[in-house]
Amino acid sequence: MDFVFLINRLGMGGAERVVVTLANKLIESHYKVEIICLEKSDIAYNLNDKCKVSTLTNYNINNGVLKLFLLIYQAWKLRRHISKHKIKSVQSHLYRANYVNVLAKVLFFSKHQSQIVNHSSISRYRKEGAVGRLNLFLIKNLYSRSNIIVAISKMMAHEIKAITKREDILIINNPHDLEGIKSKIDKEINNFIFKKNITYIICIGRLIPLKRNQDVIKALAQIDKNSELIFLGEGDEKEKLINLSKNLKIEERVHFLGNVENPFKYLNKSDIFVCCSETEGFPNVLIEAMACETFVISSDCVSGPREIIAPQTNYLDTLETRSSYSKDNYGILYPVGDYLSLKEAILEVKGSRIYKKNVEENAFEAIRKYDLENIFEDYKTKLFNF
Numbered sequence: 001m002d003f004v005f006l007i008n009r010l011g012m013g014g015a016e017r018v019v020v021t022l023a024n025k026l027i028e029s030h031y032k033v034e035i036i037c038l039e040k041s042d043i044a045y046n047l048n049d050k051c052k053v054s055t056l057t058n059y060n061i062n063n064g065v066l067k068l069f070l071l072i073y074q075a076w077k078l079r080r081h082i083s084k085h086k087i088k089s090v091q092s093h094l095y096r097a098n099y100v101n102v103l104a105k106v107l108f109f110s111k112h113q114s115q116i117v118n119h120s121s122i123s124r125y126r127k128e129g130a131v132g133r134l135n136l137f138l139i140k141n142l143y144s145r146s147n148i149i150v151a152i153s154k155m156m157a158h159e160i161k162a163i164t165k166r167e168d169i170l171i172i173n174n175p176h177d178l179e180g181i182k183s184k185i186d187k188e189i190n191n192f193i194f195k196k197n198i199t200y201i202i203c204i205g206r207l208i209p210l211k212r213n214q215d216v217i218k219a220l221a222q223i224d225k226n227s228e229l230i231f232l233g234e235g236d237e238k239e240k241l242i243n244l245s246k247n248l249k250i251e252e253r254v255h256f257l258g259n260v261e262n263p264f265k266y267l268n269k270s271d272i273f274v275c276c277s278e279t280e281g282f283p284n285v286l287i288e289a290m291a292c293e294t295f296v297i298s299s300d301c302v303s304g305p306r307e308i309i310a311p312q313t314n315y316l317d318t319l320e321t322r323s324s325y326s327k328d329n330y331g332i333l334y335p336v337g338d339y340l341s342l343k344e345a346i347l348e349v350k351g352s353r354i355y356k357k358n359v360e361e362n363a364f365e366a367i368r369k370y371d372l373e374n375i376f377e378d379y380k381t382k383l384f385n386f
Contacts, residue, residue, distance in 0.1 A: 001052070001085060002031040003384065006078070006092035006101055009041035010053070012206070012259065014284045015093045015119040018174050020045040025175075025376055026384075027051060036081065036090075038074050038097055054081065056100075067096060068134060075103035079110045091115040091383065095135065102142040115148040115383055117172075120281040121302045122159040124210070139163055148383065152282040154315045155303030170382055174282050175375035178367070181291045185268035192230070192257060194269045199227040199350055202270035202294070204263050204285050205277075207235030212276040212299070212337060214244055219343040221248040227350070228253045230270065232263050267292035271356075272349055278336055280304045286331075287370050290363040295356050296331035297345050309333055311366075330363035 003026050005019050020043075023033045027048045034052040039059055047053070056077040059070065078100055082090065090112050092101035098116040105114055122139060125132035143149055144164040150172050151157035157169040194200060201220065205211055213231065220229050231241070231254070238256065245254040260266065263285075267273060273289035275298040282304040289296050290308075298305040300319040307315050310328035318335075319326055325334040325345040332348065334341040349356050368374070 001034045001087060002026070003033045004087050004090050005033070005035045006038075006090050006097045007035065008038045008094050008096050010035065010037055010043045010045070010047070011041050012044045014174065014281065015117075017045050017284065018117075018119075019093050020047050021175055021177060021372060022376070022379065023051050024048045025372065036078070038100060056081070068131070068138075071096060071099050071103060072107065074100045076108055079104040079108035082110050082112050087112055089113040089115060091117065093117045094119055095139070098146070099138050099142050102146050106142070106145055113148070114146045115150065116143065116146045117150040117152070118143075118156055118160060118281070119152055121156060121279045122163060123302055124279045136163070150383070153303045153307050155307065156281060158316065159303070172378045172382065173370055173375060174284055174287075175372040175379075176284065176287050176291065176367070176370045177372045178291050178370075181264050181288060184262050184264045185292050187262055187265045189265055189269065191260075192255065192266070197226060199272070200230060200270040201227060201272045201274055201346065202230045202232065202266060202289075203274050203276070204232045204267070204288075205275075206233050207231065207237040207241060209237060210278050211235075211237075212278050213237065213241055215276040215299075215337060215339040215342055216274050217241060217244050217248065217250070217254060218339040219346060220253065221250050222340075222343050223346060223350075225253065227346070228255065230266060231256045232258070232260055232266060234259055264288065264292055267294050270294055272297060272346060274342070274346075275299060275305065276342070277301050277305075282307070287367050290330065290360075290367045293360045293364050295349050295360055296363065297342065297349070298331065298333055299336045299342075300326070300333040301336050306333060329359075330366055331359060 007019050010016050026033045027050050036054045038056050040055045056074045090101050092098045101114045101116055104110040125135045140163050150170045151160055152174055157171050160169050245251040267289050273294045273296050277299055279301050286296055286308050300306055309331040325332055325341045332345045334345050
């Protein structure tokens, strides 16, 4: 096998999409590729049939603590798989897969090269109690022993350096198939009607606490009735968000459309994309919204949004003053959790068509550096060695 990826699962998610994108690109270049999953799952994205998919365990555990205890067994299984198939290098994505990749070397003396790709901010674990402390311990003691560490943003690399004391962190942003997105934006929408004279705000992603989707609902409640909100995605917070919409008497203006195969056609029809996250890695959906020429407003969370929307600023800076927002080159940033600033930012965009159009055009040109071909070159020269 020429290239081997390791990931938790192949369901919905930014890291999962990156792995599938890279695998497909390598197969197009006539390489043999295998994706190893820690646990069995459905494949959410279109994966080339020539890609081999293997699974280390058939367990489907939702408990975070139990998942961590399973790591040692999965590392042993990975070590056996590596030995049996004479695998020289394994590139892993997401925390648990990264732990397993390094544990196979540390505990079971595998001789493969470990490449670990980090996809989310480490700082999130400082607020997650005992499980968070355990993850921080594993990051500190396992990441530091990997052959190669990759961060997908500058801020993320800064965090990893601080905890591992490693100075050789590589930074490679996520790849995006911009041509593929372009080919999908004009497809017909059958499950929703976009009405004239309505400003459509859209949010895409899992409906979970970290995404802080309640903020955009609260903001919408203070905006005129010719603005409506679309959610694409599912998650544990869905019922809470529906109830919040009802309590604020705006349920008829908030539309939950669930998971969709092609989010780009909805982005293209919408006026403003909003990301309210408490923390991110390098949010793919910001790039995708810009590729659909949709105005982007994002919380100034760690990490990623500032580097995408305001790349001319210091990535270590974040907006902390309440009731403020920042108009930047490619969109607007506002302080995490400040729904009043979010409301004002939305009104700013609604109030100036010229400003909105100029920013959308500038952002569309700026994201070319994240195109699959450009990022794949980074992977080729820094990780794939060809």
